[in-house]
Amino acid sequence: MEQNTLNTDKRIKFLLYKIKNNNATKEERNEYLYLLLKGGYINQTEFNKHKKELNGGESKIGETLVGIGLAVLVGTLIVKLFEKE
Secondary structure (H helix, E strand, O other): OOOHHHHHHHHHHHHHHHHOOOOHHHHHHHHHHHHHHOOOOHHHHHHHHHHHHHHHOOOHHHEEEEHHHHHHHHHHHHHHHHHHH
């Protein structure tokens, strides 16, 4: 289970990097949202909202996804800090 979480976190970071650099495909953006939902980083309501924005082609979706991703990464780092203590 721990390995799957690490792989998922690495994939989220990779996809976030691609989104941030405007190199992500629509499928990769969809995968990113799905992984955030699956990992419990966002809830179903947030997923539906961002998925709708993504499929609607709104120009600010990249900024939104990057913002979510940064919040997820900071949260993950905080959790890992407290787990080590």
